Amino acid sequence: EPEVTQTPSHQVTQMGQEVILRCVPISNHLYFYWYRQILGQKVEFLVSFYNNEISEKSEIFDDQFSVERPDGSNFTLKIRSTKLEDSAMYFCASSDYDGTGQFFGPGTRLTVL
Amino acid sequence: AQSVAQPEDQVNVAEGNPLTVKCTYSVSGNPYLFWYVQYPNRGLQFLLKYITGDNLVKGSYGFEAEFNKSQTSFHLKKPSALVSDSALYFCAVRDNLDSNYQLIWGAGTKLIIKP
Numbered sequence: 001e002p003e004v005t006q007t008p009s010h011q012v013t014q015m016g017q018e019v020i021l022r023c024v025p026i027s028n029h030l031y032f033y034w035y036r037q038i039l040g041q042k043v044e045f046l047v048s049f050y051n052n053e054i055s056e057k058s059e060i061f062d063d064q065f066s067v068e069r070p071d072g073s074n075f076t077l078k079i080r081s082t083k084l085e086d087s088a089m090y091f092c093a094s095s096d097y098d099g100t101g102q103f104f105g106p107g108t109r110l111t112v113l
Numbered sequence: 114a115q116s117v118a119q120p121e122d123q124v125n126v127a128e129g130n131p132l133t134v135k136c137t138y139s140v141s142g143n144p145y146l147f148w149y150v151q152y153p154n155r156g157l158q159f160l161l162k163y164i165t166g167d168n169l170v171k172g173s174y175g176f177e178a179e180f181n182k183s184q185t186s187f188h189l190k191k192p193s194a195l196v197s198d199s200a201l202y203f204c205a206v207r208d209n210l211d212s213n214y215q216l217i218w219g220a221g222t223k224l225i226i227k228p
Contacts, residue, residue: 006156033215043157043203043218056215091157102216104149106156 002026004105006092012111013082021077021108025094032075033093033102034067036060043091049075082112115140117206119219126194126226134189134222136204145207146187147216148178152200160202163187174198194226 005024013019025032034046047057049067066078075094079086089109093102116139126132138144148160161172168180178189189202201223205216 035216042220043205043216045215045217048215058215093157101159101162102147103159104157 004092004094004103006090006105006108008108009106010109010111012113015084015112016081018078018080019082019110021079021090021092021110023075023077023092023105024073025075025092026096026103027073029094029096029103031055031095031102032067032069033095034077035091035093035104036088037091037107038085038088046077046090079110082110084112086110087112115206115208115211115217117204117217117219119202119204119222121222122220123223123225126224128196128226128228129193132191132194132198132224132226134202134204134224136187136189136219137185138187138204138206139185140206140208140210142208142210144185144187145209146178146180147205147207148172148176148187148189149203149205150174150200151203151221157203160189196226196228199224199226 007022032049035043037043045058047061048055064080068076089107091107092105095102118137146163149157150160151157160176161170163170163180171177176191178187180187201221203221204219207216
């Protein structure tokens with residue numbers, strides 16, 4: 001069964017450093033998303049991506065964040081100049097043409113020290 | 114504004130008993146409703162969804178959910194709970210008028226099944 005994969009599973013970084021979280025969505029899906037979940041809190045939408053551009057972003061997704069689909073398979077989230085409060089689990093998801101089912105990756109746990 | 118409420122932080126059920134995890138929602142248009150489960154240190158696993166059609170939706174691991182438009186609810190149910198069902202359950206909604214497909218999430222309900 002096809003699945004969304006994410007690497008790394010855990011990323012530890014120093015405050016102020018840049019990190020890139022990687023995702024490989026399900027191959028025939030067209031919509032891609034990033035969500036985050038701060039420990040003990042609810043899942044929050046960050047950004048959606050379609051047709052090689054951002055289709056929607058939340059207020060969390062400020063200039064510190066960017067997304068890219070550098071090739072036909074990967075979907076990345078870059079966080080510039082990380083802050084302590086960026087520590088969270090980051091989930092990638094993808095959905096097919098009508099977006100009626102989003103399938104999630106296992107997440108990347110980001111720890112900013 | 115779209116929102117999802119899961120009124121119970123935690124639900125405790127004895128193994129073998131039926132379980133219900135509650136979810137209510139608010140959207141402008143028609144809702145697309147989802148349940149996901151999260152096991153410790155794991156990602157979000159899709160359980161089931163309601164898009165249209167029959168109000169009773171069956172999903173993975175024996176779970177089902179009933180869409181009730183008048184009560185704006187989408188409660189998750191299972192006739193006989195297993196200890197392995199213990200996990201964090203999230204309800205999510207998407208407004209069918211939202212062309213960007215983002216999901217709005219409830220706060221989650223911790224389900225504890227005791228042997």
